[in-house]
Amino acid sequence: xxxxxxxxxxxxxxxxxxxxxxxxxxxxxxxxxxxxxxxxxxxxxxxxxxxxxxxxxxxxxxxxxxxxxxxxxxxxxxxxxxxxxxxxxxxxxxxxxxxxxxxxxxxxxxxxxxxxxxxxxxxxxxxxxxxxxxxxxxxxxxxxxxxxxxxxxxxxxxxxxxxxxxxxxxxxxxxxxxxxxxxxxxx
Amino acid sequence: xxxxxxxxxxxxxxxxxxxxxxxxxxxxxxxxxxxxxxxxxxxxxxxxxxxxxxxxxxxxxxxxxxxxxxxxxxxxxxxxxxxxxxxxxxxxxxxxxxxxxxxxxxxxxxxxxxxxxxxxxxxxxxxxxxxxxxxxxxxxxxxxxxxxxxxxxxxxxxxxxxxxxxxxxxxxxxxxxxxxxxxxxxxxxxxxxxxxxxxxxxxxxxxxxxxxxxxxxxxxxxxxxxxxxxxxxxxxxxxxxxxxxxxxxxxxxxxxxxxxxxxxxxxxxxxxxxxxxxxxxxxxxxxxxxxxxxxxxxxxxxxxxxxxxxxxxxxxxxxxxxxxxxxxxxxxxxxxxxxxxxxxxxxxxxxxxxxxxxxxxxxxxxxxxxxxxxxxxxxxxxxxxxxxxxxxxxxxxxxxxxxxxxxxxxxxxxxxxxxxxxxxxxxxxxxxxxxxxxxxxxxxxxxxxxxxxxxxxxxxxxxxxx
Numbered sequence: 001x002x003x004x005x006x007x008x009x010x011x012x013x014x015x016x017x018x019x020x021x022x023x024x025x026x027x028x029x030x031x032x033x034x035x036x037x038x039x040x041x042x043x044x045x046x047x048x049x050x051x052x053x054x055x056x057x058x059x060x061x062x063x064x065x066x067x068x069x070x071x072x073x074x075x076x077x078x079x080x081x082x083x084x085x086x087x088x089x090x091x092x093x094x095x096x097x098x099x100x101x102x103x104x105x106x107x108x109x110x111x112x113x114x115x116x117x118x119x120x121x122x123x124x125x126x127x128x129x130x131x132x133x134x135x136x137x138x139x140x141x142x143x144x145x146x147x148x149x150x151x152x153x154x155x156x157x158x159x160x161x162x163x164x165x166x167x168x169x170x171x172x173x174x175x176x177x178x179x180x181x182x183x184x185x186x187x
Numbered sequence: 188x189x190x191x192x193x194x195x196x197x198x199x200x201x202x203x204x205x206x207x208x209x210x211x212x213x214x215x216x217x218x219x220x221x222x223x224x225x226x227x228x229x230x231x232x233x234x235x236x237x238x239x240x241x242x243x244x245x246x247x248x249x250x251x252x253x254x255x256x257x258x259x260x261x262x263x264x265x266x267x268x269x270x271x272x273x274x275x276x277x278x279x280x281x282x283x284x285x286x287x288x289x290x291x292x293x294x295x296x297x298x299x300x301x302x303x304x305x306x307x308x309x310x311x312x313x314x315x316x317x318x319x320x321x322x323x324x325x326x327x328x329x330x331x332x333x334x335x336x337x338x339x340x341x342x343x344x345x346x347x348x349x350x351x352x353x354x355x356x357x358x359x360x361x362x363x364x365x366x367x368x369x370x371x372x373x374x375x376x377x378x379x380x381x382x383x384x385x386x387x388x389x390x391x392x393x394x395x396x397x398x399x400x401x402x403x404x405x406x407x408x409x410x411x412x413x414x415x416x417x418x419x420x421x422x423x424x425x426x427x428x429x430x431x432x433x434x435x436x437x438x439x440x441x442x443x444x445x446x447x448x449x450x451x452x453x454x455x456x457x458x459x460x461x462x463x464x465x466x467x468x469x470x471x472x473x474x475x476x477x478x479x480x481x482x483x484x485x486x487x488x489x490x491x492x493x494x495x496x497x498x499x500x501x502x503x504x505x506x507x508x509x510x511x512x513x514x515x516x517x518x519x520x521x522x523x524x525x526x527x528x529x530x531x532x533x534x535x536x537x538x539x540x541x542x543x544x545x546x547x548x549x550x551x552x553x554x555x556x557x558x559x560x561x562x563x564x565x566x567x568x569x570x571x572x573x574x575x576x577x578x579x580x581x582x583x584x585x586x587x588x589x590x591x592x593x594x595x596x597x598x599x600x601x602x603x604x605x606x607x608x609x610x611x612x613x614x615x616x617x618x619x620x621x622x623x624x625x626x627x628x629x630x631x632x633x634x635x636x637x638x639x640x641x642x643x644x645x646x647x648x649x650x651x652x653x
Contacts, residue, residue, distance in 0.1 A: 023639070030404075043404035046210060046379065047636040048411050052404045063412040067420075085336060085344035097348075107353040107431055110423075115360040118420045122367040125413035129406045132398035139401070145382035147402050148375070150210030150635075 012183040016156040016167045017141045018176035023049045025175050026152040030055040032174035033156060038167070040157035044138070044147040063124055070120030071113045078112035079105055137184035201485035203297055203637065208480070210635045217631045218383050220476040225624055228475060233620050239613020246606035247322065255325045259600040264586045268604040269323040271578040272611060274432055275460065276316035277358065278453075278574065281425055282461025283309030284365060287372075288421035297489050299637045300481040303376075303630040304472070305465050306369040311618040312464070313362045315611040320354070322607070350434035357431040364424055368417045371410075374400050375632040429453045436581060442523040443585030446511065452504030459497035459544070460574035462490050466567035468619065470560060472628060481634055484558055491557040494570065498548030501577075505545065519590055527588045528580065532597055536576045537584065543573025 020026040026043060034041050034057060043052055053061075087099045126132070138144055138155050147153045154176065158167055164181050171179045208216075225233075250257055260267035283305035290298035324330035332339045333346070334355045345352045377397035384390050400406070433453035436444040466487070473482040512520040528537045547569045551557040583598050622628070 044402040045404065045407070046375070046402060047632055047639060048407040049404075053408045056404050056408075058405060058408050061409050061412045063409050063416060067416045081336060082347045086347060090342055090344055101348060104348040107350075107427070107434075108347060108356045110427060111353070111356040111360040114420050114424045114427075115363060118364040118367055118417055118424075121413045121416045121420070122371055125371070125409050126398070128409050129403070131400065131406070134394070134399045136399060136401055144401075148378040148382040148400070149214045153402075 010186045011160065012186065013137050014158045014162075014164060014184075015138055015141075015182050016158065016164070016171050016179060017138060017144060017182055018154045018156075018171040018174075018179035019143060020152045020154060020175060021177050023152055026154060027051055027055050029154055029171070029174040029176060033154065033171060036170050036174070038156045038170075039159075042155050042157075044144070044153040044155060046148055046150060046152075049152075062128060063121060066124040067117045067121045070124075071117035074113035074116030075109055077116070078109040082108060137182060140182040140185060141180060143178070143180070201488070202483060203300070203481075203485060204634070204641065205480045205483050208638060210638065213481075213635055213638060214379055214383060214631060216477060216480065217629050217634065218380055218627055220478075220623065221380060221625060221627055222384055222389075226475075229620065229624065233617070236613050236616035236620055239609055240617050241613075242606045243610025243614055246603050246610050247318075249603055250322055250607070251326075255323060257601060257603045259598060259604050261596070263589055263594050263596055264583055264598040266582050266586065267598060268600050268608060269319045270435075271575065271582050272608055273316050273319040274453075274578045274582075275575050276312045276319075276611065276615075277432060278429065278457035278460045278578075279464045280309040280312035280316065280361075280365070280461065281429060281454070281457035282465050283307070283312075284361075284421050284425040285458050285461065286465070287368065288418040288425065291415070291418045292422060296637060296640070297486050299633045300478070300483075300486055300629050301465065301469065301490075302633070303369075303372065303626075304469060304628050305461075306365065306372070307619065307622045307626070307628075308461075308465060308468070309365045310362070310369060311615050311622075312461075313358065313365065314618070315615050317358060317362070318611060318614075319607075350431060350438055353431045354435060357428045361424060361428045364417065364421055368414075368421055371414055371417060372630060372633075373626065374398060375402065376627050376630060378402065379631050380627065426454055429457045441585050441589055442512075442517070442519040443508075443528075443581065445520075446508060448504055448507050448511070452501065452507075455497050455500035455504065456574060456577060459494060459501055459548075460571060462494050462497070463567040463570035463574070466490055466494075466563060467571060470564045470567075472623060476623065476628055478629055481629055487560075487563060488557055491551045491563055491566075494566075495548050495551040495557075498544060498570070502545040505541070523585060523588065528584060531584065531588060533580070533584045533587070536579050540573050540576035540580055543569045544577060547573070 018029075020029050023045065026045070027049065030041060030043055030052070034055070041056065043049075043056065045052075082105045083100060086101075091099045093099075143151070144153060154171065154174075156167060156171065158164060168179050168181060204213075255269075258268065260269070283302075286298050286305040287302040290302075321327045321330075324334075331337070332341060332343055334352070336344050345355075374397060377393050378400040381390055381393040381397050384393060430450040430453065433449035437446055437449040439445060469482060469490075470487070473479050509524050512524040515521075528534070531537075547566050550562070550566065556562050587598050588595050
């Protein structure tokens with residue numbers, strides 16, 4: 001496997017993939033690698049690890065705001081739909097009851113708010129995460145499968161022209177038990 | 188037969204995960220039932236389930252061919268098996284949401300081993316439930332315009348002031364949200380399956396459903412919030428669904444239906460029956476799938492305690508119905524509760540309900556009985572029966588003796604009614620057996636997380652003792 005094919009114009013993305021023995025070692029290692037000036041750092045763990053957001057330097061999660069927007073949209077859509085149907089489009093006078101009866105509108109308004117809020121949580125997450133994504137260069141690593149089972153990995157995407165040997169050394173110095181370089185495959 | 192766990196020091200909490208494990212052994216033991224081939228027992232059960240499913244197909248075809256005249260309900264008993272089974276199945280689904288959402292918000296660690304199982308049960312129970320009101324419309328393809336608001340040439344909209352329309356929104360929202368919640372929780376487990384299987388085909392299929400999950404820290408950060416918020420949303424949702432189902436009855440004037448206690452009483456009954464159904468399946472499943480180390484006696488005992496509590500809430504509901512009937516001074520209400528229910532033609536169903544729902548759970552006060560596997564399994568089945576009888580009482584017993592004796596009429600189901608009911612049990616079992624074969628029955632990722640938490644906790648406790 002080579003780093004680039006001049007003829008097709010394809011430049012393979014390069015990743016350093018390193019394994020750490022414990023979640024604590026991964027946390028400390030992540031901090032160290034980021035302090036070393038590497039930008040595209042990510043961790044790969046079978047379980048969520050407390051404190052990783054801070055170690056990766058992530059900002060506030062975006063999901064709560066998205067879900068709030070979904071809930072508000074659900075409320076507006078449901079209430080205005082019922083209002084439109086009962087008051088504007090087809091008003092029917094039954095026993096002189098009011099066309100617009102707020103208590104009767106509550107259940108459907110609530111249900112639609114939950115539906116759209118829940119839907120935006122689910123689809124919002126997959127959109128933010130960029131999933132589904134069947135291929136990712138990091139899967140080229142033979143060891144990486146264990147990140148879904150019992151191993152704790154760190155990955156660093158190297159910028160074009162960066163020195164791979166130095167990066168491997170830096171990651172090992174941060175406490176990795178093993179480190180390897182993987183290339184994106186051309187397809 | 189399991190010995191009652193009395194040798195154990197009652198002040199020491201029972202373990203949530205039995206034995207010593209690493210992430211690898213948890214992974215292997217919880218995924219092994221998916222990765223190995225189906226056994227003889229599975230095929231036998233699956234065959235039974237499929238034959239009951241065949242009965243469902245026959246009953247549905249006959250209903251669609253003849254119309255709902257093929258069912259036993261007729262005025263004054265306009266609602267019968269269709270609604271009884273709908274309410275029963277929806278109620279069974281509620282335990283799944285309670286375990287996965289409400290116990291998550293309360294940070295009950297023991298939910299971790301049983302939530303995936305119970306959530307799957309929710310999905311399948313709601314599918315069974317949805318069949319009944321759809322078939323009850325007679326010609327479901329003509330019913331769409333009054334169920335869902337879509338701009339048809341008739342310019343007619345659903346009746347938004349009717350609880351039946353609220354029901355359509357509540358139940359369809361419930362199904363959708365339960366499905367999304369279940370799948371979101373499943374994604375990391377599917378990735379674990381993708382990496383654990385040796386078969387190429389399985390790797391491809393599980394990989395497809397795992398959506399390319401790579402356990403990224405950036406993903407986990409958003410994932411935790413998405414999961415928590417879905418739990419937060421499911422909690423009021425599950426309460427609203429059975430509340431709205433109870434409005435179908437409570438907003439009418441029929442003696443036996445016209446009660447303000449219905450919403451909380453329906454929700455308690457739903458959780459009660461749902462836990463009974465989880466127990467009915469969990470006890471054999473933990474044995475045959477080798478899940479005893481993560482579904483321990485502590486889990487079973489906790490579920491029995493919840494059944495005791497919800498059973499007493501239901502019993503309180505029965506008591507209040509009788510009290511309010513007497514307190515109202517309304518002769519029709521009193522006639523319904525003090526004569527028809529206890530002494531009318533359907534009295535045996537009422538008495539069975541009282542026995543199964545009020546008397547049977549009382550034995551869970553005893554530690555010996557609530558930690559005995561055969562006792563809890565039989566109790567769970569009795570509670571399932573009792574809760575079905577409750578819905579029969581609410582629907583049929585109330586309707587068959589209303590105000591004027593001249594309009595009283597007895598009710599009996601036809602073979603189509605019975606086949607539909609048995610058929611949905613077949614549908615539920617078929618789906619559930621497929622689930623147990625192809626999807627990890629326990630949330631593997633969450634158990635691994637729990638193991639790390641418990642290990643940390645033990646380490647801290649060890650340091651303080653030393």
